[in-house]
Amino acid sequence: MSDLFLGLISGTSADGIDAAIARFDDARPRARAELVFGRTYPWDAALRSRLVALGQQDADLSLDALGELETRVAEGFADAANRALADARLVAGDIAAIGSHGQTLRHRPQGCRGDGRHGFTLQLGDPSRIAERTGITTVADFRRRDVAAGGHGAPLLPALHAALLQDAHEQRAVLNLGGIANLTLLPGGGGDVRGFDTGPANGLMDAWCLRHTGAAFDRDGAMAAGGRVDAALLARLRDDPWFALPPPKSSGRDQFHLAWVEAALQGGEAPADVQATLLALSVATITDALRAAQPATTRLIACGGGVHNGALMRALAAALPGTQVESSAAHGLDPDHMEAMGFAWLARRTLLGMPGNLPLVTGAAGPRILGGIYPA
Known part of the structure; x- marks a missing residue:
């Protein structure tokens, strides 16, 4: 397996898709991370406006609109991954896996508003489409397993x-x-x-x-x-x-x-x-x-x-x-790409069968292997 992982995230501000290619060393007493390449790729302007607007209010989406948005976000993430590979002069076979956070549409874990209702977190960006478009095994949907275990699914880094x-x-x-x-x-x-x-x-x-x-x-x-x-x-x-x-x-x-x-x-x-x-x-x-x-x-x-x-x-x-x-x-850690590196690191842990959450942080019932694996 390659030692390079590609992390993708678009944060709360939806100001762009951060892509980071990194390798990690678990040496003791302190682990090390090397950022091989990092860049932020812009969203399509109309799509970004849509994502920002949806985040500003409790707007309802039809099922058709939600499905289309899921696909468009995935296409944006796949494009960012492919552009990062080209800009770094790498090919798909150089990358062990993509760790894709996706674009958060809603984050309402149980008890976060004190109302005790069933909690959930929803990130858009179909990982099957990312794997298909890039030819790289994709690990995604990191937060929901922690939420299923009673946690907040955040923060994960x-x-x-x-x-x-x-x-x-x-x-x-x-x-x-x-x-x-x-x-x-x-x-x-x-x-x-x-x-x-x-x-x-x-x-x-x-x-x-x-x-x-x-x-x-x-x-x-x-x-x-x-x-x-x-x-x-x-x-x-x-x-x-x-x-x-x-x-x-x-x-x-x-x-x-x-x-x-x-x-x-x-x-x-x-x-x-x-x-x-x-x-x-x-x-x-x-x-x-x-x-x-x-x-x-x-x-x-x-x-x-x-x-x-x-x-x-x-x-x-x-x-x-x-x-x-x-x-x-x-x-020695680039502040602009720490979070994307974090999801590359989480993808690596998932493939190694290692937990990615800290229960004391998220409130989950215990350590959990996070995310689903979508093979190339």
């Missing part, structure tokens, strides 16, 4: 964070700044690894920026930096009961969306002030969660698209005096 970044002599945390923010807590001395979602990261800011400027994201936090935090609005947003829920906890765009923001507005707020407040919300909920769960953290290692938002990173550092806030690049 703390096990990889621990393998690559835990240090016996330092209290560390890994912060993934995607559409939603999640923390991995890495205590020194070999303590239990924990992790959970903390709330919005880039997702709300991206959506607000798109609506008011036409830009897909707030480059370097310039829009937020041009506004002032509305303390009353921030307090209303932070008052959402979800933030007070104990871990395990997870969330998504279908919970933190623009309608949620608009319900807290009183009218007349300047768009830049709302953007500044949304950035402050991300910072406050992240730092509140970190202080509550691991107050002695000395190093916070950030990855994900939010690493490039200078205003966000500066605000995090200012809110956490005594904690070194830095990009995962300082540890």
Whole structure:
């Protein structure tokens, strides 16, 4: 079997399909990961608009529309995989397997809203079509087995964070700044690894920026930096009961969306002030969660698209005096492709018959081998 795996993911913001080709070494005391190639490929503009719109509200889909969307997303993922191979000057036979996360349409695990109904998580992107189009064995649908075992199906990358970044002599945390923010807590001395979602990261800011400027994201936090935090609005947003829920906890765009923001507005707020407040919300909920769960953290290692938002990173550092806030690049791990690498790693574990979840993180009944295997 080849030692190269290709990870694919489109995150909560649906800002593109991240493709990462990587190899992994399980050497002790610390595993290693090598990013051989990484690139983000854009969605078809109309398809992205459809995905973003579906994430912003409880819109119903006909069965025909859902089936078509499933196929179109899979075609986008297959195209991204094939383009990555060509750009990396590799062929299908060089890759052991694709690990495809898919595009999350809904994420509502049991108890995530305190209502006790049957939980589910739904990612689009037919893996049979990806395997057919690429000629590569595809591992996909990673989250639902954990949910079936009573877990949240998220976050799934703390096990990889621990393998690559835990240090016996330092209290560390890994912060993934995607559409939603999640923390991995890495205590020194070999303590239990924990992790959970903390709330919005880039997702709300991206959506607000798109609506008011036409830009897909707030480059370097310039829009937020041009506004002032509305303390009353921030307090209303932070008052959402979800933030007070104990871990395990997870969330998504279908919970933190623009309608949620608009319900807290009183009218007349300047768009830049709302953007500044949304950035402050991300910072406050992240730092509140970190202080509550691991107050002695000395190093916070950030990855994900939010690493490039200078205003966000500066605000995090200012809110956490005594904690070194830095990009995962300082540890040789590309922040833009950590998540895609994570699903390449999960595909590898599935093929090796190894569990991919951490029950203490997700709340599942036990370790589980995640995903289904769709042979080439």
